[in-house]
Amino acid sequence: MPDYILSLDQGTTSSRAIIFDKKGNIVATAQKEFTQHFPQSGWVEHDANEIWSTQVGVASEVVVKAGLHTGDIAAIGITNQRETTVVWDRDTHLPICPAIVWQDRRTADYCDKLKKDGSAEMIREKTGLVTDAYFSGTKVKWILDNVEGARDKAQRGELCFGTVDSWLLWKLTNGEVHATDVSNASRTLLFNIHTMQWDTELLSLFGIPENMLPEVRSSSEVYGHTENILSAARIPVAGIAGDQQSALFGQMCTEPGMVKNTYGTGCFMLMNTGEKPVVSQNNLLTTVAWKIDGKVQYALEGSVFIGGAVVQWLRDGLRIIQTSKDVEELARKVSDNGGVYLVPAFTGLGAPYWNQHARGTIVGISRGTSDAHIARAAVESIAFQSMDLLQSMEADAGIPIRELRVDGGATVNDQLMQFQSDLLNTKVIRPDVTETTALGAAYLAGLATGFWKDVEEVRQNWKANKTFEPTMDDTQRRTLRKDWQRAVKAAQAWADGE
Numbered sequence: 001m002p003d004y005i006l007s008l009d010q011g012t013t014s015s016r017a018i019i020f021d022k023k024g025n026i027v028a029t030a031q032k033e034f035t036q037h038f039p040q041s042g043w044v045e046h047d048a049n050e051i052w053s054t055q056v057g058v059a060s061e062v063v064v065k066a067g068l069h070t071g072d073i074a075a076i077g078i079t080n081q082r083e084t085t086v087v088w089d090r091d092t093h094l095p096i097c098p099a100i101v102w103q104d105r106r107t108a109d110y111c112d113k114l115k116k117d118g119s120a121e122m123i124r125e126k127t128g129l130v131t132d133a134y135f136s137g138t139k140v141k142w143i144l145d146n147v148e149g150a151r152d153k154a155q156r157g158e159l160c161f162g163t164v165d166s167w168l169l170w171k172l173t174n175g176e177v178h179a180t181d182v183s184n185a186s187r188t189l190l191f192n193i194h195t196m197q198w199d200t201e202l203l204s205l206f207g208i209p210e211n212m213l214p215e216v217r218s219s220s221e222v223y224g225h226t227e228n229i230l231s232a233a234r235i236p237v238a239g240i241a242g243d244q245q246s247a248l249f250g251q252m253c254t255e256p257g258m259v260k261n262t263y264g265t266g267c268f269m270l271m272n273t274g275e276k277p278v279v280s281q282n283n284l285l286t287t288v289a290w291k292i293d294g295k296v297q298y299a300l301e302g303s304v305f306i307g308g309a310v311v312q313w314l315r316d317g318l319r320i321i322q323t324s325k326d327v328e329e330l331a332r333k334v335s336d337n338g339g340v341y342l343v344p345a346f347t348g349l350g351a352p353y354w355n356q357h358a359r360g361t362i363v364g365i366s367r368g369t370s371d372a373h374i375a376r377a378a379v380e381s382i383a384f385q386s387m388d389l390l391q392s393m394e395a396d397a398g399i400p401i402r403e404l405r406v407d408g409g410a411t412v413n414d415q416l417m418q419f420q421s422d423l424l425n426t427k428v429i430r431p432d433v434t435e436t437t438a439l440g441a442a443y444l445a446g447l448a449t450g451f452w453k454d455v456e457e458v459r460q461n462w463k464a465n466k467t468f469e470p471t472m473d474d475t476q477r478r479t480l481r482k483d484w485q486r487a488v489k490a491a492q493a494w495a496d497g498e
Helices: 050-066 108-116 118-127 135-144 152-157 162-171 201-208 243-250 309-318 326-329 371-395 415-425 436-448 455-459 474-496
Strands: 004-010 015-022 025-031 073-080 086-089 158-160 179-181 213-218 220-225 236-242 257-262 267-274 285-290 295-304 341-343 361-363 403-407 427-431 464-468
Touching: 004 050, 004 162, 004 257, 004 427, 004 436, 015 050, 015 436, 025 050, 025 326, 073 162, 073 285, 086 213, 108 118, 108 135, 108 158, 118 201, 135 152, 135 201, 152 427, 162 179, 162 220, 162 236, 179 236, 201 474, 220 285, 220 341, 220 436, 236 243, 236 436, 243 257, 243 285, 243 436, 257 371, 257 415, 257 436, 267 285, 267 371, 285 371, 285 436, 309 326, 309 371, 326 371, 341 371, 341 474, 361 474, 371 415, 371 474, 403 415, 415 427, 415 464, 436 455
Parallel strands: 004 073, 073 236, 179 213, 257 403, 403 427
Antiparallel strands: 004 015, 015 025, 086 158, 220 236, 257 267, 267 295, 285 295, 341 361, 427 464
């Protein structure tokens, strides 16, 4: 058998490809950023063809970088930005409009209408999700209602809808396979997480023809093979999971009660809840974690829309840093935030607030405030928002969480990780391999093809790199938490317009 797994990690701002060996170690990585489009306030779009071209480009590049041939690849795993919505023509394989990104708020008013007419409760019961513009269902409806001729084409069975995993699978198999996995399906507002099927009542509510939808499969199986993509060799595509569920698996949070937080463009905290969905009393989402060997596992999830993206804003918007990694050095120039709090609600507030209309707010500015204070407040906002999630999760689970496994780009920032541990009063563990999103997809693909025998064999690969222990005293922690809550109230008050 070939010795390597290729993982395609299609994120919100870049496409990456990573090759892993049998021990779960990274052999080579390739990455390419792609264009973010903001056609009007609250709208965020991607070019699905650019997503595909960057993804296939880095896949070819990483094989060369590793000094391998495609024959050395045992299988391909896909992990992806979730909820981002692509609709394409079944015959031409071309998108009929730009992809609508998960951060996009254009359907916020429609979601408010659904809440007013009482549909939100039914949606929550079936999907485990809140009614929010974040998810795919309202985006598909918007495309059918606003792109000329789209609804007629959809009724005639000429269109395909998919989240980014489906789009990549379609392109890799040259249109042979239109499928998704249970984790991505559970983020659409169209999938019943109890029956594990597309829900006809929800499809009727949103006016979406079922013929557009991909077939829902497990997270670890051979979906199809590459068709003259990368090379003439037919490589099995054998693992798919949405990025956060993939990271939960990559972190080996396979037992109920285990928690991970991914610090990417947004921050996403998930707790494995086992084989039964847990209904949150604290505004978290109930979601499908994965389905392997016929068994479904569920998770509780809290979503922060702007995590690492706040650092990109410091770089590209305010231009107070030149590269993202400069932020740690700038923030270290001050001993604390100087009373400055930044609530990065640039695209609304996610869990546990779910305020679609909130916008970014900075409070506590004085004449003594410097760029370093702003940078520190921006970095700290990532930890504060994650704290809100963990507190909700502890309340739902009814147990204190003693350990948080972390991954994603921002975990290289030791200052942030220590502050996170201090705020939570919890041990924060960074693993050796922090690319756990890509690693999870690799594991799912490898398990489906016999590359790894079982989950127990995979579990042996997980190793801690650094553990951060809380050192802050309770008084300081309480003050910081209280002031953060005041800052969030300020952001919400602005949204209320009063």
